[in-house]
Amino acid sequence: MNKKLTSVLLSSMLCSLVMATGQAHAQDKPLLLETIAIKAGRLLDVESGKVLRDQLIVIEGERIISIAPIAGTPIPATVKVIDLSRSTVLPGLIDAHTHLTSNPRQHGYSSLGTSTVRAALYGVRAARDTLHAGFTTVRDVGSEGFSDVALRDAINDGDFPGPRILAAGYAIGIKGGHCDNNLLPPEYNDTGKGVADGPWAARAKVREMAKYGADVIKICATGGVLSKGDAAGAQQYTLEEMQAIVQEAHKLGRKVAAHAHGASGISDAIRAGVDSVEHSSLIDAEGIKLAKQHGTWLVMDIYNDDYILGEGEKAGFLPESLAKEKEIGQKQRDNFRAAMQGGARMAFGSDAGVYPHGDNGKQFYYMVKYGMTPMQAIQAATISAADLLGLKDKLGSIKVGKLADIIAVDADPLADVTSLTKVNFVMKNGKVYK
Structure with a gap:
């Protein structure tokens, strides 16, 4: 030897x-x-x-x-x-759910004053902090102006240090939904660049994301915690729309990550063939069973509840967002345990950008607290996350x-x-x- x-x-x-x-x-x-x-x-x-x-x-x-x-x-x-x-x-380590160009102290209305260029430049520091925290690969699931794509390319060109990035471009969703911008009054007539209603419009939006460099397609199947005017658990995209998105994305060689908090949206996203369900806060027994049957990955961000409720108004979180987080935060952690016990495939994803970049590793504590062994938690952030990203042969x-x-x-x-x-x-x- x-x-x-x-x-x-x-x-x-x-x-x-x-x-x-x-x-x-x-x-x-x-x-x-x-x-x-x-x-x-x-x-x-x-x-x-x-x-x-x-x-x-x-x-x-x-x-x-x-x-x-x-x-x-x-x-x-x-x-x-x-x-x-x-x-x-x-x-x-691999984090399958990040937002590198998001500033964790500029949520809600305070985020409106941030240009796409400034967000991309903020991402330079976030990328460095993430790499220094031991996360050498991330999947960035939604950024304005393709700033995540630009960040990826600059890192690949050696302009500055950062993790390997799989970028999504804009997150795709319905008008008035979690992936739209609902903070401005009607006279601004502002609609998010990722909005697509109906199966064919959704297919076209997938093609647009692929055209401008997206490695993965992110969709919003349900409402969200940090968005204005929607219920986190309410289904937004229909099964038909999600099926069209998945078919188009897979045809173009892209995987699909579905933001979904509510049980019906989670189940329909899995039936549509998405590759991973993000958050999965209110997943029920049917959803866990479907995830196991389809081999769908669950990416559950069970640390950032601490930051959202701890920082509150200082970080600009909307009062309704704090109310929604109080309602579903603990349920998500309990359902993490249920999904683990139910045999669903679990990959590490933290929603970095909601909380400060570089603190990704804080989630390991909660993964162990809510059902995983330390080795299983590490596997979720290494070999399992690599499998989800399609990089198991390299990473x-x-x-x-x-x-x-x-x-x-x-x-x-x-x-x-x-x-x-x-x-x-x-x-x-x-x-x-x-």
């Missing part, structure tokens, strides 16, 4: 040198992939649910090329070594051939899951950011 690993390391370095020589002849610019070896004291294998001790993770460029016991394994002097032998090492676990998204904490998160709020090492695509 040791000789084999040494051979892999030396062969990898030789291949990189050969490639670099060829590249130099072609472009006069040598390209040599850096090789890094991480000494992991405790390595969480989220696929098996086991902890591996004293492992050496070798990374070349952006990918993991080998994993083996440290003991007796020689490391070439030219390989950069990162010593995490006193830490717990695990895959980069979600520390395995040979996968992208090197790796984080570390000093403590043991299986003993104290809140240690995941204190990430002290972050690597994304083989590059160290913290």
Whole structure:
């Protein structure tokens, strides 16, 4: 095993040198992939649910090329070594429900003064804070002016640090619904850019989102907590409209995430074939059964109730939003437990942007409190979330051939899951950011 690993390391370095020589002849610019070896004291294998001790993770460029016991394994002097032998090492975390360009202290009417450009610039800081918190991948489910798409592209171009982003563009919904802007009086005649009524208008809106760079389609199946003038549990899109959206999105290679608090909207969204149901606050036994039958992911944001009720008017939340949150917040947490016990597939999603970006890890405590083991909560934010996003072959676990998204904490998160709020090492695509 040791000789084999040494051979892999030396062969990898030789291949990189050969490639670099060829590249130099072609472009006069040598390209040599850096090789890094991480000494992991405790390595969480989220696929098996086991902890591996004293492992050496070798990374070349952006990918993991080998994993083996440290003991007796020689490391070439030219390989950069990162010593995490006193830490717990695990895959980069994934948050499947964020709003990176949303300012958590500008809700309700205070949000009206924020331009799309300012929101995108705010997203630069939010992206950095999210990455430094250990979340190397996020699904951003709805931003004004395609600001999430611009943020994604800027990060991909290396303009500034941030997580890998799957962007949705505008969230799609009915006129006067949760995805519309209902804060202005009639004389402004303002309608949200994601509004689409009827099956064919909804199909056209999906095509528009895809045209302008959306990776995923977000729809509003029911009312919401933070919107004005609608009941959170009331169904908004019909089954026919949601079926049209899902058919169009899947035809274009996009998955569909459905905002849904109410039981009927949740069930119809699942019947329509959505890939995930967000929030799922008032899900009932039928909805849990349907989710299990269809393999639909539930993404339940059970931390932000603390922030909404704790910050209240200081963050600009509407009085009716606070009333709605008081009504359904605890029900959502209880239904999280019921869905977990009912065997539904669960992925981590926190609704970051409602609360400060970078605090994503605070949700782990509640996931464990309401029914998950620490390992299950971590799996929800790694291998399960990667599966939901269609990235399981690249992300979600520390395995040979996968992208090197790796984080570390000093403590043991299986003993104290809140240690995941204190990430002290972050690597994304083989590059160290913290």
